[in-house]
Amino acid sequence: MELFKASNLVKKYGKMNAVKGISFHVEEGRCVALLGPNGAGKTTTLKMLSGLLEPTSGTIDFKGEVGKDLRQFIGYLPQYPAFYNWMSGKEFLVFVGQLAKLKRKEAEKRSEELLERVGLMNAKKRKIGGFSGGMKQRLGLAQALIHRPKLLILDEPVSALDPLGRREVLNMMKEIKKETTILFSTHVLHDAEEISDDILIMHAGEIAISGRLESVMEEYRQPILQIEFESQVDDWLESLVKFSFVSEVNIQGNKTSIVLRDIVNGKQTLLKEIVDKKLPIRKFEISQTTLEDLFMKVVKA
């Protein structure tokens, strides 16, 4: 079932068009990753959906409710969550719980539950001012969940964390995913591949690609040759474009990835060339394009 549908969302800052009329929808119970380079308009889009920012034009239809205050239904974790540092973790949760129209008793009960869940039970009486970045992120996740929102929006939930904190938050998201719809932005493509059901790729204020993760991958999957040399052989690599089976050559130092149209013919011919020319090869691997390749393609286009 459809949870919400955004139609023709536009956000202008003066003359700058941050978001240029995007339309998309999110199904209930899905975990959706919003990808895109910095400045693509991800945060602006999420803020419009959360009700914190008024779109210049366009509508958001949330389960049939159009133009209403959606904040009641949405839990939001901003990229840099901020708190009242003089409050304790629990105090803050009870405070925002009450702001989200929970009764005091209920807010306290729910706070305890969430503190347990995000692993902050030991720190519940400590002042937030002394929390580490990872703890703040987890508290931020707890405050977003306090009123059992129908949609959880997370803006770059893991990009500021160390590998350990990142793992923790990702695992929590996997748990939360079972109960509620999640929309999160990230530029860590690996994370998106790991936990999302659907993806949206934004570029320059527009949606470039959207759909189920598997079907997008399927649709854009291309065979790819990864060759690593011991030294740079750029001349030879640049000459490869002349072959009709080569569609793209990306050189990164000693490593090269070549997107092929015809894998069978391509690998034979190229291997033969390498042997004939006695090029200093180290690795020759056949694989498939990843989400990262797709992302790079969209962004560079």
Add this chain to the structure above:
Amino acid sequence: MTQWTVLYRKEMMEMVRNYKILWIPIVFILLGVMQPVSAYYMPEILDTFGGLPEGTILEMPTPTGAEVLMQVLSNYGMLGVLILVLSAMGVVSSERQSGVAGMVMIKPVPYSSYILSKWAGLITITLISLFIGYLASWYYTSLLIETVAFDRTLQSAVIYSIWLVFVITLTLFFSTLMKGNGSITFITILVVFAISAITTILEKYMKWSPATMTKHSGQVLLSRELATNFWLAFIITMAIIIVLLLSSIQIFKQKELLE
């Protein structure tokens, strides 16, 4: 509990935790007590430190109690206003800067509740400080100089508080409008003193000005009578306060939170 109450309680809790609830009233008490004490001991102070030649006869008229209290209010008008503005300057701007205002507004909180809870918090601390400080001043004045009728004192304090409420509302307005605490303080103080100065200089044309509240409160102390034009000034001041509050709410709505 409504969201407004939750926010107001948070404001009060914050002032308790950062001791504002303590030190602002203490400043007002000190400002209030210093005046009667120094008026009382002035002849002795001059005697001891004045270095006046032997035999000089000091004709120091002791001020009346009402005069001392008027002087106290005038001190509140300078230092008191400065302290209040400094303590209130970041009320919205700091929360906007840190991003915590966005964390609050991401919950279904009406924009008006946020601004009005801030306002109510500021008014609470201002009135507590003014009344406690002034009460202390009244007590020392009646102890050392002469007793001023309590009802007159109270009346003057109530009238004076209208001026302080105006100043606080103005601070809140600029704190919503601007970001830098320095510029907020500067502009607020500038506007407050400009209004006071213009009201004094162009008295004839400024009978409606909020700054006349200081004059009216003094008038009540001296003569127990409300001067004419009080109600005009009162209504205009209230109207300005309401307009400032409504504009603050509108401006806050337009501001982008969580940048």
